Amino acid sequence: xxxxxxxxxxxxxxxxxxxxxxxxxxxxxxxxxxxxxxxxxxxxxxxxxxxxxxxxxxxxxxxxxxxxxxxxxxxxxxxxxxxxxxxxxxxxxxxxxxxxxxxxxxxxxxxxxxxxxxxxxxxxxxxxxxxxxxxxxxxxxxxxxxxxxxxxxxxxxxxxxxxxxxxxxxxxxxxxxxxxxxxxxxxxxxxxxxxxxxxxxxxxxxxxxxxxxxxxxxxxxxxxxxxxxxxxxxxxxxxxxxxxxxxxxxxxxxxxxxxxxxxxxxxxxxxxxxxxxxxxxxxxxxxxxxxxxxxxxxxxxxxxxxxxxxxxxxxxxxxxxxxxxxxxxxxxxxxxxxxxxxxxxxxxxxxxxxxxxxxxxxxxxxxxxxxxxxxxxxxxxxxxxxxxxxxxxxxxxxxxxxxxxxxxxxxxxxxxxxxxxxxxxxxxxxxxxxxxxxxxxxxxxxxxxxxxxxxxxxxxxxxxxxxxxxxxxxxxxxxxxxxxxxxxxxxxxxxxxxxxxxxxxxxxxxxxxxxxxxxxxxxxxxxxxxxxxxxxxxxxxxxxxxxxxxxxxxxxxxxxxxxxxxxxxxxxxxxxxxxxxxxxxxxxxxxxxxxxxxxxxxxxxxxx
Numbered sequence: 158x159x160x161x162x163x164x165x166x167x168x169x170x171x172x173x174x175x176x177x178x179x180x181x182x183x184x185x186x187x188x189x190x191x192x193x194x195x196x197x198x199x200x201x202x203x204x205x206x207x208x209x210x211x212x213x214x215x216x217x218x219x220x221x222x223x224x225x226x227x228x229x230x231x232x233x234x235x236x237x238x239x240x241x242x243x244x245x246x247x248x249x250x251x252x253x254x255x256x257x258x259x260x261x262x263x264x265x266x267x268x269x270x271x272x273x274x275x276x277x278x279x280x281x282x283x284x285x286x287x288x289x290x291x292x293x294x295x296x297x298x299x300x301x302x303x304x305x306x307x308x309x310x311x312x313x314x315x316x317x318x319x320x321x322x323x324x325x326x327x328x329x330x331x332x333x334x335x336x337x338x339x340x341x342x343x344x345x346x347x348x349x350x351x352x353x354x355x356x357x358x359x360x361x362x363x364x365x366x367x368x369x370x371x372x373x374x375x376x377x378x379x380x381x382x383x384x385x386x387x388x389x390x391x392x393x394x395x396x397x398x399x400x401x402x403x404x405x406x407x408x409x410x411x412x413x414x415x416x417x418x419x420x421x422x423x424x425x426x427x428x429x430x431x432x433x434x435x436x437x438x439x440x441x442x443x444x445x446x447x448x449x450x451x452x453x454x455x456x457x458x459x460x461x462x463x464x465x466x467x468x469x470x471x472x473x474x475x476x477x478x479x480x481x482x483x484x485x486x487x488x489x490x491x492x493x494x495x496x497x498x499x500x501x502x503x504x505x506x507x508x509x510x511x512x513x514x515x516x517x518x519x520x521x522x523x524x525x526x527x528x529x530x531x532x533x534x535x536x537x538x539x540x541x542x543x544x545x546x547x548x549x550x551x552x553x554x555x556x557x558x559x560x561x562x563x564x565x566x567x568x569x570x571x572x573x574x575x576x577x578x579x580x581x582x583x584x585x586x587x588x589x590x591x592x593x594x595x596x597x598x599x600x601x602x603x604x605x606x607x608x609x610x611x612x613x614x615x616x617x618x619x620x621x622x623x624x625x626x627x628x629x630x631x632x633x634x635x636x637x638x639x640x641x642x643x644x645x646x647x648x649x650x651x652x653x654x655x656x657x658x659x660x661x662x663x664x665x666x667x668x669x670x671x672x673x674x675x676x677x678x679x680x681x682x683x684x685x686x687x688x689x690x691x692x693x694x695x696x697x698x699x700x701x702x703x704x705x706x707x708x709x710x711x712x713x714x715x716x717x718x719x720x721x722x723x724x725x726x727x728x729x730x731x732x733x734x735x736x737x738x739x740x741x742x743x744x745x746x747x748x749x750x751x752x753x754x755x756x757x758x759x760x761x762x763x764x765x
Contacts, residue, residue, distance in 0.1 A: 166344025171218030236281025507535020593725030670698030
């Protein structure tokens with residue numbers, strides 16, 4: 158959530174800043190602003206609402222001369238969305254401007270401290286205290302000043318700081334919020350995420366917690382909390398810039414749904430060699446794999462739902478208990494974790510604040526931590542003992558699709574590898590399951606080839622529904638959770654998911670004539686049970702859309718059946734979720750929703 162961009166070089170800064178903020182819109186925001194340094198003075202423009210408002214106010218940045226500046230897209234936490242609460246925030250004298258991602262937890266204490274010393278506040282934000290603190294502590298040395306300010310701040314932050322005292326340089330710092338430095342030719346950048354400045358550079362410095370950066374057109378000097386210089390090797394982005402563009406699709410979400418076969422293949426293929434699974438990036442020995450007596454999965458949102466699929470799959474194959482926690486709750490339940498526990502943390506961005514906090518808690522308790530992430534060099538990846546990158550390519554839409562499916566594929570790869578090493582599957586079972594994993598990309602393509610027209614039709618019929626209930630059993634229940642989340646987050650239809658057997662324990666009281674129920678009935682072993690649950694809701698007047706595999710006999714029980722290709726008994730969730738994603742997408746499209754940027758949501762949740 159929120160986005161930061163900074164530029165210094167020979168070009169006019171404001172148009173580049175606005176272009177960069179456009180590349181970060183997927184992170185979620187409700188206002189935006191830029192500040193540039195011109196003739197020793199900071200000029201600032203801010204606007205509530207979409208970036209187009211800032212574009213109009215500044216003529217796409219052309220009305221703001223100056224070749225060094227910072228920009229921001231804000232997602233409100235402290236203070237309502239407004240022009241005044243938008244970033245950048247400026248100090249009392251007007252000599253410092255600050256953009257900030259994150260939350261300052263002790264801002265009220267700092268605010269009182271500054272008010273007592275004559276500082277006045279114009280916004281409701283926690284960020285404004287940073288601008289005033291920088292001015293209060295400024296001693297002619299920006300790096301030392303930032304170090305003092307950071308020692309006063311409690312919480313999370315990525316900062317960009319503009320100063321009238323530095324004509325071509327800005328400063329940046331971070332703690333628990335993502336920040337990178339882009340290295341150009343006689344120009345340099347900062348950004349919350351690489352797509353913001355990929356047009357200008359593929360070389361980046363990954364900034365770690367507690368580090369401060371001085372960025373000029375010719376250098377990016379990094380210092381630790383002790384003001385000691387830090388040498389960093391640039392990270393080069395290998396994927397094509399076009400991967401962060403729509404390429405003719407109406408929305409990034411639809412593009413990324415269609416990229417899933419390639420994304421899953423990228424996750425699986427490099428790790429399947431000569432009939433075996435080779436996890437090169439994991440440093441365990443096979444003996445260590447045998448010593449784990451429990452696995453904890455820690456994740457948020459769709460990654461949590463992926464973890465639920467992983468739980469079913471790993472427990473069945475490995476016969477080892479798997480606990481799954483919502484990351485925001487993990488630290489607060491006094492988890493039982495030790496050096497015989499493997500903690501698996503899952504995050505597409507690798508910057509999810511709650512998941513990062515869960516990772517640190519698990520490590521503190523002695524657990525080995527494996528992360529499943531998409532973004533190379535992200536905070537979670539760097540702090541984990543081992544990393545299983547999904548290599549799905551950049552995911553821009555807020556609602557994850559290929560990020561989710563590649564996470565599930567990675568979990569299945571991990572589970573099958575553990576099962577082979579621990580001896581809980583036979584060689585024949587291992588070979589069969591490995592073949593099912595390798596078949597997943599083609600099976601996803603089959604859904605995209607055969608089911609889209611029917612799903613478009615169903616979406617056109619039911620897009621006006623006010624509520625939707627998703628039901629399923631076993632892994633179908635985990636799929637139902639993800640299907641309900643997709644629908645609610647992009648179409649704003651109230652959607653809930655229930656284990657189908659729980660209907661009779663309360664939820665069925667909500668079912669009435671015309672209620673829309675999506676019955677996920679892909680698991681052949683549980684179809685008879687699901688048929689009974691479908692009859693329960695049909696008897697009470699529900700309209701039922703069923704997802705079921707080839708050869709199902711549900712047509713007489715439901716209103717519509719979306720028939721999926723025959724899949725592996727244990728790997729089908731990677732395929733079946735594609736239909737649920739398409740249903741959510743086309744319903745949201747029929748309702749005219751802003752699909753890639755749903756209201757109140759952010760791609761990377763970097764605050765707790």
